[in-house]
Amino acid sequence: VDMMQAVCFDAFGFGNHEFDDGDENLASLVTKLKDSETCPDTAVLAANLVPGEDSPLLPLTEDGTIQSSVIKMYGDESVGIIGINIRNKTLLSSSPDIGTNLLDERETATAEVEALTAQGVNKIVMVTHIGLDFDMDWMLNVPGVDVVVGGDSHTLLGESVVPIFNPVADYAVPMEGAGGQTVCVVQAWEYANVLGHLKVSFDEEGNVVGCDGSPKVPFEITNT
Secondary structure: OHHHHHHOOOEEEOOHHHHOOHHHHHHHHHHHHHOOOOOOOOEEEOOOEEOOOOOOOHHHHHOOOEEOEEEEEEOOEEEEEEEEEOHHHHHHHOOOOOOOEEOOHHHHHHHHHHHHHHOOOOOEEEEEEOOHHHHHHOHHHOOOOOEEEEOOOOOOEOOOOOOOOOOOEOOOEEEEOOOOOEEEEEEOOOOOOOEEEEEEEEOOOOOEEEEEEEEEOOOOOOOO
């Protein structure tokens, strides 16, 4: 949280490990983040989260502290951002409270994109924690998605900025989506070892016409 309050992210999406110590611990993290004087506008996104009736997360979803999606303005352009977490892995290998559930990733993503599109938003970013394979399979088949920023599979994309780590594909990966549109896919790798520098170009209708970038290492590498 200290680091996040210094960086001021536009949006933060949950992963499976956010639930390792139960709902109360996660609620405490979210509350501390949103109480920040330096970064009060960081959106906490969890579209497919359904807290149990006794969960400390429930009041945070009811009052809008935790949102399904957010619309951010960049100049005159509106961009919708949606957060999707991995369902089965979180429920089976982490420790959400009894009664807390996660909805189907694809169905939730589709509903959220439709809701944003109905509001006139034609640039949509999916912040996911479902792994690269599911990003390429599930999210690409959601009409209206333009960019996927993913995690969970610890996948490094881009030219190898650290010689001993070999990326599996380019950064970014332009893919063909369900409606034939281009979807720009990137990954966050792992443990904040890199930052992603991504540039996406849109046409007047909000279609992706190009994307490129590279991972950046936020520390100096020396040989010892």
